[in-house]
Amino acid sequence: MTALPTLPTRPVVSEAPAGYAWWRFGRYSILVHRRAWSSGFLLIAAMIIVSGISLASGAAGLSPWTALAAAIGQGEPMHVFLVQELRLQRLIAGLLTGAALGVAGCLLQTLARNRLATPGIIGIDDGATAFAVASIVAIPTTLAPSALALTGAATAAGLAFGLSGGAGARGYRFIVVGIAVGALFGALTNLMLARTDMDSANQAYPWTVGSLNARPAQAVWLLGIGLLAGLPVAKYLGRALTLMRFSDSVATGLGVPLKRMRVMTLLLTVFLTALAVAVVGPVGLIALAAPEVARYLVGHQGVPVFNAALAGATLMSLADWVGRTLMAPIEIPVGVIMAVIGGPYLLWILLRPSARRAP
Amino acid sequence: MSLLSSLLTNRPDHEVSLAAQSLSLGYPAVSIIENLSLHIPPGKVTAIVGPNGCGKSTLLAGLSRLHKPSQGTVVLNGKDINRLPSRQVARELALLPQEASAPEGLTVAELIQFGRQPHQGILRQWSEGDQAIVEAALAVADLTGLADRPLESMSGGQRQRAWIAMAIAQQTPLLLLDEPTSALDLGHQIEVFELIRQLAAVGKTVVMVVHDLSSACRYADHLVAMQAGRIVAEGAPSRIVTPALVEQLYGVKCILLEDPHSGTPIIAGVTRLG
Numbered sequence: 001m002t003a004l005p006t007l008p009t010r011p012v013v014s015e016a017p018a019g020y021a022w023w024r025f026g027r028y029s030i031l032v033h034r035r036a037w038s039s040g041f042l043l044i045a046a047m048i049i050v051s052g053i054s055l056a057s058g059a060a061g062l063s064p065w066t067a068l069a070a071a072i073g074q075g076e077p078m079h080v081f082l083v084q085e086l087r088l089q090r091l092i093a094g095l096l097t098g099a100a101l102g103v104a105g106c107l108l109q110t111l112a113r114n115r116l117a118t119p120g121i122i123g124i125d126d127g128a129t130a131f132a133v134a135s136i137v138a139i140p141t142t143l144a145p146s147a148l149a150l151t152g153a154a155t156a157a158g159l160a161f162g163l164s165g166g167a168g169a170r171g172y173r174f175i176v177v178g179i180a181v182g183a184l185f186g187a188l189t190n191l192m193l194a195r196t197d198m199d200s201a202n203q204a205y206p207w208t209v210g211s212l213n214a215r216p217a218q219a220v221w222l223l224g225i226g227l228l229a230g231l232p233v234a235k236y237l238g239r240a241l242t243l244m245r246f247s248d249s250v251a252t253g254l255g256v257p258l259k260r261m262r263v264m265t266l267l268l269t270v271f272l273t274a275l276a277v278a279v280v281g282p283v284g285l286i287a288l289a290a291p292e293v294a295r296y297l298v299g300h301q302g303v304p305v306f307n308a309a310l311a312g313a314t315l316m317s318l319a320d321w322v323g324r325t326l327m328a329p330i331e332i333p334v335g336v337i338m339a340v341i342g343g344p345y346l347l348w349i350l351l352r353p354s355a356r357r358a359p
Numbered sequence: 360m361s362l363l364s365s366l367l368t369n370r371p372d373h374e375v376s377l378a379a380q381s382l383s384l385g386y387p388a389v390s391i392i393e394n395l396s397l398h399i400p401p402g403k404v405t406a407i408v409g410p411n412g413c414g415k416s417t418l419l420a421g422l423s424r425l426h427k428p429s430q431g432t433v434v435l436n437g438k439d440i441n442r443l444p445s446r447q448v449a450r451e452l453a454l455l456p457q458e459a460s461a462p463e464g465l466t467v468a469e470l471i472q473f474g475r476q477p478h479q480g481i482l483r484q485w486s487e488g489d490q491a492i493v494e495a496a497l498a499v500a501d502l503t504g505l506a507d508r509p510l511e512s513m514s515g516g517q518r519q520r521a522w523i524a525m526a527i528a529q530q531t532p533l534l535l536l537d538e539p540t541s542a543l544d545l546g547h548q549i550e551v552f553e554l555i556r557q558l559a560a561v562g563k564t565v566v567m568v569v570h571d572l573s574s575a576c577r578y579a580d581h582l583v584a585m586q587a588g589r590i591v592a593e594g595a596p597s598r599i600v601t602p603a604l605v606e607q608l609y610g611v612k613c614i615l616l617e618d619p620h621s622g623t624p625i626i627a628g629v630t631r632l633g
Contacts, residue, residue: 249456255449
């Protein structure tokens, strides 16, 4: 038997793993992935620029700086009124929905170990939409769209997970079942729209394409609160999800309670997706694109929850701005813009050489 | 004890115990193991051997809480392993599963760092101890120079050593390895087995599923021979391995020689029965 190799008597221990910054306070320590932070700052900068441009553009043109200043109450009262009362709410709705969908996509992709497994593709968006549309055209109800969207999203996710084999389900099978569930709910939405009168159908239309024009104020508030509560939970789950990118037996060996983590991840995905869909309708491609942008920037083995949120917020408000200005004064719904950008993007993901890399 | 060996075990004084009590394992339609009881001797290398399909990997999966028992219990330090929090078990028992797979692009050092997860928390993400044990695991597995290489660029033997190093970094008194040398050539097999002996020498308890009976005899202190979901013989290799046992397990005739180097049994002159 060979002898144990010897280490230096004083091991070199004042180092963090490569690529990390390391902060210590007594027994506590925090590791910070440098590139995750620099990407985060980059995305925040992009988000501020997009916000400025978005607030500045409209019937009365402002400069982005004037618009940003007006948003925080500085500058001419007229500008402040214009920005705060008319434009800011729409921007906030866009940022919040984008962030929620970005996180939801990031969580579900990692859970299913497949970058195609986003809430939109596996039918959660369609479920939420069908129930929200039902609240307008089919069932006369005073229930908030958020509550109904949540019910619809939970129903769709429950069906997709249940039919594909429970909380242990992974990847491909889950996606195929989810697509079928989504198609069913999509057909249901169309059926309801076809059978209803013109006025109700017009009222429900923004729900079916995804638009920030018809955002219910109450749903935006609920989304804001939900995101505030959901982001820390997502960050906490991110640690376990990082390990769940290994095979199940390895993750279990490292102490991850797989079943509980999967159920919690799915619940949070449904929660965030439903709250966002209740505001903007089905803009599912954000959930596909945002985590991809985050992962590309971070280039790291973790699960980039916060960066996916920032990327989602930026993309959503950018797409909304493009939709508003491209053919002004006619407004193209943000869902349509995302589909136009997202379709080719999806093809690129599927066709590029490293497509086999699981998230 | 050397610095390295003190790093390898986190509590050298801590007596660890793992046992199966009337354990039954299987799937809804098929029972694989029925009413099996086994006590793992602490501080030793135990090898589970037997023909294909005898249930040795299933038993290891049961012992490591990957496979939930249909009846009976697996007892870790006096408690039902399936009722303990998974993270707590991960601080006592490290695992090398057969179908270990990692996300693409992961480097050796990153893989081994994941072994520290059971000891870390949201506010305790990295300590000097973590760094030291990762370095020790790299050194023991002879991977120090390869720390920044992506896993998929390495040879089978190196990759297997990296996975074992991750289990070592978990700093558990118990190590469960499912066919640690499968798909390795002779030289790499010896490397891995000698690494396992070193770990036993610093006080770790190792349980491994091994395909090759001669290797099991040479590197294990304790042999558990299984057939059709039952234990047919158990004890020190030189005591229990006989031509009759080999015939019972594998359905072959053989003669046993003594390894002039280690004094352990070697199976030779194997012929099929009848």
